[in-house]
Amino acid sequence: MAALGLGLVAFIGGSVVALADGRLGLAVGLALTGLALGGLSLGAGDPGGAALIGAGGVISGGLRLRGGAAGWGLMRPGSTPRLVLCAVCLVLALFVTLSLLGGQDAARRLAVLSVAGIATGRLTGWAPRGPGLAAAAALALALALLGGTAAQAAGAAAAIVLGALPAAEPEPAR
Amino acid sequence: MSAAPQAAAGRAWPESLPSPGLTALGVAGALVALLVVAGWAAAIGPSLAASPAGRLTVVACGASMLAAVGLAPPRIRRWDLLASGAAALGALAALAALADPYATAIVLLLLGGLQAARSGGRPFALRMRGPTLAALLVGAGWLLIRSGSLQMGRVGALALALGIAAAAGLLPYAQELDPDEPAATSCIVWTGFFGPALALTLPSRLLPSLKGEALIVFGLTLVGLGLLNLGWGVVAAWRAAEPTEAWRSSFLAEWGLALTGLGLGVLTRQPAGLRAAYLLLLAIVVVRLPLYVWSRPVLRGRARARTGALNIAVALALAGAAPFAGFPARLDLLLAASQAAWPLALILVVAMLAWIAHAFRLGRTLGAPSARTGAGVAIALAASLALGLAPSAFTGIAGL
Numbered sequence: 001m002a003a004l005g006l007g008l009v010a011f012i013g014g015s016v017v018a019l020a021d022g023r024l025g026l027a028v029g030l031a032l033t034g035l036a037l038g039g040l041s042l043g044a045g046d047p048g049g050a051a052l053i054g055a056g057g058v059i060s061g062g063l064r065l066r067g068g069a070a071g072w073g074l075m076r077p078g079s080t081p082r083l084v085l086c087a088v089c090l091v092l093a094l095f096v097t098l099s100l101l102g103g104q105d106a107a108r109r110l111a112v113l114s115v116a117g118i119a120t121g122r123l124t125g126w127a128p129r130g131p132g133l134a135a136a137a138a139l140a141l142a143l144a145l146l147g148g149t150a151a152q153a154a155g156a157a158a159a160i161v162l163g164a165l166p167a168a169e170p171e172p173a174r
Numbered sequence: 175m176s177a178a179p180q181a182a183a184g185r186a187w188p189e190s191l192p193s194p195g196l197t198a199l200g201v202a203g204a205l206v207a208l209l210v211v212a213g214w215a216a217a218i219g220p221s222l223a224a225s226p227a228g229r230l231t232v233v234a235c236g237a238s239m240l241a242a243v244g245l246a247p248p249r250i251r252r253w254d255l256l257a258s259g260a261a262a263l264g265a266l267a268a269l270a271a272l273a274d275p276y277a278t279a280i281v282l283l284l285l286g287g288l289q290a291a292r293s294g295g296r297p298f299a300l301r302m303r304g305p306t307l308a309a310l311l312v313g314a315g316w317l318l319i320r321s322g323s324l325q326m327g328r329v330g331a332l333a334l335a336l337g338i339a340a341a342a343g344l345l346p347y348a349q350e351l352d353p354d355e356p357a358a359t360s361c362i363v364w365t366g367f368f369g370p371a372l373a374l375t376l377p378s379r380l381l382p383s384l385k386g387e388a389l390i391v392f393g394l395t396l397v398g399l400g401l402l403n404l405g406w407g408v409v410a411a412w413r414a415a416e417p418t419e420a421w422r423s424s425f426l427a428e429w430g431l432a433l434t435g436l437g438l439g440v441l442t443r444q445p446a447g448l449r450a451a452y453l454l455l456l457a458i459v460v461v462r463l464p465l466y467v468w469s470r471p472v473l474r475g476r477a478r479a480r481t482g483a484l485n486i487a488v489a490l491a492l493a494g495a496a497p498f499a500g501f502p503a504r505l506d507l508l509l510a511a512s513q514a515a516w517p518l519a520l521i522l523v524v525a526m527l528a529w530i531a532h533a534f535r536l537g538r539t540l541g542a543p544s545a546r547t548g549a550g551v552a553i554a555l556a557a558s559l560a561l562g563l564a565p566s567a568f569t570g571i572a573g574l
Contacts, residue, residue, distance in 0.1 A: 003183055021504045046322060054530065098324060100323070100325075101318075101321045101323065101326060105426075108319070109528075112317070113314075116310060116314070120221060120306055120307070120310045123299065123302050123303075123306045124299065124306055124307065125299070125301050126297070126299045126303070127298070127299050128298070128299075128301075129291070131299045132290075132298055132302060133287060133291070136283055136286070136287045136302065136306065137304065139283060139309065139310070140280050140283050140284065141282075142278050143276050143280050143309065144276070144280060145272045146276050146313065146316075146317055147275075147276030147280075148274050148276075148277075150222065150272055150273070150274050150277045151272075151274045151276040151277040151280060154268075154272070154280040154284075155280050156279045157284075158280050158281070158283060158284040158287075160403070161287070161288070162284065162287045164289045165288070166291070167286065169293075172187055
């Protein structure tokens, strides 16, 4: 039951990343996603992985606070398609996890599939740079939860590096 | 900016050098590449052991990057490109060494983010689209294969094959190629640099886990994607008004042959198809990509196209004529196709012949290269000759 709760918290964190345009919203969403995914890893008996993924999410979120639009920026006008995206991803993740895959890892798979779907939808749907980088970091953390130590370390490092990249568009170089 | 602040900034960090962050990334990338090539990465953990084929790929990509940067026209920011290239080489070495497909997916995503964050002509979201889809498809595909369900295993195999196409920027995920965009930030880097490395190393790690129908789905999807890209590349080259688009089509067509070979190798379990794919992908990295970079002055209208002896030699190499790299690869591919289904060999022959005329158009875009670029072209042709005359020396390293 605790694992299912953590899976839902990860989904909420991913949804906040998708629905926020401000740096505070993106940072909180990333931290929430990382901590929930880390909690799931801890529940599976992998404290090292939990530390890596949790730290990756929190540090990446903290770095995101350095730039971008101020405030939460949640649910600004035009965000309805993203809200629908979150709902559709949750339903699809539930369907795939419970009906098609089954097994003991249901909460973990639910969390990964919902966060990965939401992050991919946000990234490929003309996301501005800051929210796009935050979504990429969330996707890296979700993938890290599925793998071994190498994937967890790569996921945490990727989330931190993506969080460190500036949110402002650079000058075009020709 | 006035002269005084410029001088002050110059004292802090020389303007001729890349930024400190990019320099650090470049140094880290070069170190990772060295660790993987020397085999020292395996000492860190068994999940970091690159196969001999993977190590050769990293060496080939490193040589190609050094040649493309070192022998490019003098007006480019050479140190900036070198640092970016070293960072990219490190990531590529990680792709070749990481045994866990989830880690591979994460590295793809990181690479996409780092490349999309640099200044370039296309929007951030558009540049992230291919790497994101590739990461999702590889990750989801591996999850489904590992689920143990036969039905989901087939879907997973399909996703993995599509993931390779998405990473390389091939159809159905092809992106727009802007001739004015710097080569380092354009999608051609994925088609000519990261994509081949992924295709050369990922399938060998996946194949032991793919059983029965999942293996057939994986092979058939690769063959289907190969024929789609080959057909599209040949037809699009006929219709292309701009030489940049013709170059783009040439990459698609060559990738089409490589994917077909890879798929046939998976389906028939004979080495001919895999050998063809291996040679074609190596040739993309060490021959086609540097030649494209050196043809950019003509593609951007800064120099004029011409037909000289060097241009004709380049055209022959790009067409896959004997004794260059493409020839033994094409022979192996036809052998693999005839082992699987002879009508497929017929289609491949028609596509290969139709391609020859475009190769001469591409050869002209090198124009009259400077002494420096001419030396680079000569090195690329020599590499193509080496691959063509002694293919077994290279395929032997990969155990094919």
